[in-house]
Amino acid sequence: MKMYTDSTAPGAEMQLADFQSADLDPDDKHILVRLNNTIAACTDSLERFRFNDMTRELYDFVWHQFCDWYIEYAKTSLNSDQPERRQQTLRVMHCVFSHVLRLLHPITPFITEELWHGMGYGSDDELLMLARWPVPLDPEEVAGWGDFRRMADYVENKHELIRIGRTLRTDYSIAPSRLIAYVLKPESAETARLLAADELSIASLLRASSITVDAEFNPPRIMPHGITRLGTIFMPIEGVLDGQAERKRLEDQLKKLTNDLASVNRKLDNIDFVRKAPARVIEQQKTRKQELLERCGKLQRLIAVLGG
Amino acid sequence: MTELAKNYDARAVEERWYRRWVEQGAFQADPAAAGDRYAVVIPPPNVTGILHMGHALNATIQDILVRWRRMQGCNTLWVPGTDHAGIATQNVVERDLRKKHLSRDQLGREKFVERVWQWREKYGNTITSQLKRLGASCDWSRERFTMDEGLSAAVAEVFVRLYEKKLVYRGNYIINWCPRCRTALSDEESAHVNTAGHLYYLRYPCLGGKRKEAVVVATTRPETMLGDVAVAVNPRDKRYAGLAGRRCLLPLLKRELAIIQDDFVDPEFGTGVVKITPAHDPNDFEMGRRHNLEPINVMDENGIMNELAGPYQGLDRFECRKRLLEDLTAAGLVEKVEEHTHAVGHCYRCDTVVEPRLSLQWFVRMKPLARPAIQAVKDGRIQFVPERWTKVYLDWMENIRDWCISRQIWWGHRIPVYYCRACRHEWAATRTPETCPACGVAEFDQDEDVLDTWFSSWLWPFSVLGWPARTPELAAYYPTRSLVTGAEIIFFWVARMIMAGLEFMDDIPFDRVYIHGTVRDDAGRKMSKSLGNSIDPLTVIDEFSADALRFSPRVS
Numbered sequence: 001m002k003m004y005t006d007s008t009a010p011g012a013e014m015q016l017a018d019f020q021s022a023d024l025d026p027d028d029k030h031i032l033v034r035l036n037n038t039i040a041a042c043t044d045s046l047e048r049f050r051f052n053d054m055t056r057e058l059y060d061f062v063w064h065q066f067c068d069w070y071i072e073y074a075k076t077s078l079n080s081d082q083p084e085r086r087q088q089t090l091r092v093m094h095c096v097f098s099h100v101l102r103l104l105h106p107i108t109p110f111i112t113e114e115l116w117h118g119m120g121y122g123s124d125d126e127l128l129m130l131a132r133w134p135v136p137l138d139p140e141e142v143a144g145w146g147d148f149r150r151m152a153d154y155v156e157n158k159h160e161l162i163r164i165g166r167t168l169r170t171d172y173s174i175a176p177s178r179l180i181a182y183v184l185k186p187e188s189a190e191t192a193r194l195l196a197a198d199e200l201s202i203a204s205l206l207r208a209s210s211i212t213v214d215a216e217f218n219p220p221r222i223m224p225h226g227i228t229r230l231g232t233i234f235m236p237i238e239g240v241l242d243g244q245a246e247r248k249r250l251e252d253q254l255k256k257l258t259n260d261l262a263s264v265n266r267k268l269d270n271i272d273f274v275r276k277a278p279a280r281v282i283e284q285q286k287t288r289k290q291e292l293l294e295r296c297g298k299l300q301r302l303i304a305v306l307g308g
Numbered sequence: 309m310t311e312l313a314k315n316y317d318a319r320a321v322e323e324r325w326y327r328r329w330v331e332q333g334a335f336q337a338d339p340a341a342a343g344d345r346y347a348v349v350i351p352p353p354n355v356t357g358i359l360h361m362g363h364a365l366n367a368t369i370q371d372i373l374v375r376w377r378r379m380q381g382c383n384t385l386w387v388p389g390t391d392h393a394g395i396a397t398q399n400v401v402e403r404d405l406r407k408k409h410l411s412r413d414q415l416g417r418e419k420f421v422e423r424v425w426q427w428r429e430k431y432g433n434t435i436t437s438q439l440k441r442l443g444a445s446c447d448w449s450r451e452r453f454t455m456d457e458g459l460s461a462a463v464a465e466v467f468v469r470l471y472e473k474k475l476v477y478r479g480n481y482i483i484n485w486c487p488r489c490r491t492a493l494s495d496e497e498s499a500h501v502n503t504a505g506h507l508y509y510l511r512y513p514c515l516g517g518k519r520k521e522a523v524v525v526a527t528t529r530p531e532t533m534l535g536d537v538a539v540a541v542n543p544r545d546k547r548y549a550g551l552a553g554r555r556c557l558l559p560l561l562k563r564e565l566a567i568i569q570d571d572f573v574d575p576e577f578g579t580g581v582v583k584i585t586p587a588h589d590p591n592d593f594e595m596g597r598r599h600n601l602e603p604i605n606v607m608d609e610n611g612i613m614n615e616l617a618g619p620y621q622g623l624d625r626f627e628c629r630k631r632l633l634e635d636l637t638a639a640g641l642v643e644k645v646e647e648h649t650h651a652v653g654h655c656y657r658c659d660t661v662v663e664p665r666l667s668l669q670w671f672v673r674m675k676p677l678a679r680p681a682i683q684a685v686k687d688g689r690i691q692f693v694p695e696r697w698t699k700v701y702l703d704w705m706e707n708i709r710d711w712c713i714s715r716q717i718w719w720g721h722r723i724p725v726y727y728c729r730a731c732r733h734e735w736a737a738t739r740t741p742e743t744c745p746a747c748g749v750a751e752f753d754q755d756e757d758v759l760d761t762w763f764s765s766w767l768w769p770f771s772v773l774g775w776p777a778r779t780p781e782l783a784a785y786y787p788t789r790s791l792v793t794g795a796e797i798i799f800f801w802v803a804r805m806i807m808a809g810l811e812f813m814d815d816i817p818f819d820r821v822y823i824h825g826t827v828r829d830d831a832g833r834k835m836s837k838s839l840g841n842s843i844d845p846l847t848v849i850d851e852f853s854a855d856a857l858r859f860s861p862r863v864s
Contacts, residue, residue, distance in 0.1 A: 106376045
């Protein structure tokens, strides 16, 4: 396996404080801020002998931040034809990955040492086991990062927006291959600016044909939408979805669930059952009733949005 | 930059890197180097040990700490080593001999000890090579063994110092005895197991009263009655006020016994009348002392009844119990028998029922050593993590009893006490003497016993660094920092190390004691051979990788 590097590994040597605000996208800033937090949390866990906390911390960072989000984001950048942009993304990726290997080394020494050399992070006799343990930024360095933290917060919110946008798609069973022209109605002018500048990355993560940021957006008719911390995301369905067929599908589902719910209710209303059944079984039925109520409620909302 | 392989061959990669790390001297400490000192001593696994999940967890935690501190730029040392594990190792070698129809007595002491060393040469590094597979970044150039020359010298030095301060003494005392291992066990080595047994109510005829008058005593071990020297009642027990000063007759042996009064007798137990057997019960031993009663020892070191047991001489203790009950029943002296569950001591090495036994043993006086060790934890110089173990430690330390350190086995540090054949002078010396210092005669005998295994491991944090010599290692790395261990050896080991460190180094041996949990299965049960739910860490390493094993221990 050859890692995606041009020749050497740019960024492996870079310290967190070396990154300058002007060179970076919000996603870069976000992953660097999260890395900084992870370094502090890991060191603190070790000081307090909280080995399980440290392992969980690292797992979450690598899996749920680096892999789930940053690598997805980086794909667009690495495929772009702007060499400067590619270099910048590579620098961040290598910086993050080389830090991760150092943090993981005490727990999993072998594979990290192997990757360290495989990635070209150390020359043959520069062992990872003797590399320096990462240190989180001091307050002065954090100040030098300027808007990093604000951008990191924005990206957290963007991740929420994307999760909600993706849920809208699955609610109406729209195939991942269908591109959608989402509309975002931002909650402030500042957000509008951030979203507009970030269109490319949002579009790619949402598999959108386009992202329209429109503070004045007033949907001509009711349409699927979700409320997020950055504003409301709308999913226009004309041309994407056969409204009538989808409505029928949802209504069929609702009918089935309503029947199920009635049967559970009959059981719970039956005094004999309630008296004789073991507590565990009754508890199961109650949980099931709650689930069914929630699912029916959601289907009713989805159907209402599709209109008559 | 090397090309990464498509498939990750963990075994090859792990072997290759471990060799590289060792070859590059990356685990090796330099006492003269810069950086904050961070030293850890491994809890030395028994030389007979095979890596189990508990070891794997313990070593992984230490390795995480050591690798982290090393990367932080500390001058780091992790000292590895093994424990000679007196009784455990002797038992393993004896089992080996038995297959060849040999016994240790046939071989004699010298030949037997030679065999143990041979066994150690052959198998003693199993566990250390397994620790290497796990990735442990120990400084193998400083590996120690509790019986190596240096550590043996430290043991002798400590014994002599304590002997001269009169903190070791020899005394006739009731100790826990394993009739199979034929040695004394410390209180901690006798594992209490709840056992379903019986409580026998026996009639002892009274003398000088009405015919057929008798006191009824309750006992769980009727065979020890052969060593009875009295029966006792509580002075406040009104039922028996009339008995004081009278005498009764020990059945079968027809020995006259005084009926005494002692506050220690529990009126709630049995009938409120108890038999007093000072040679075979720790409480009776104390009571016998209070009332100047001469103990009668009716068993030999194998748990066989001796000549003082009269007609029962030569019977095994349990066989004797059976025969004696038959005879008592025939004589109409068994009042009743009740089902009774009680805690019975078992040898922690071979699971034989422990027999309290009176014998001449060596002890360490613990109270003077415990005082500063209590202080060091109370004032926070040493901290337990999690904090709740502090109380466990302090409770035990505040009620500490003298430590029986002599063992009647051959594998271990022989007690460095000598007895002159000519003038009967007794002395302790760090080296084998040439002549008796009192009379100059060259004929003397060394004490036959060896020291408890823990008598060497309690010195581990400074003996491994070269003490009593003043080495650069000792100057650089003592006190060590974190001690990582399991709760089951807080008394055996952790507490005693704290006492030894303060007594001989005048400083704490470590500042943090991290007590880790037990490795459990999915259902939350402790892993054990008998449950068949244990996982062999080496299988995990073979099948997945050492990294996988290190990443995923299930800890309670």
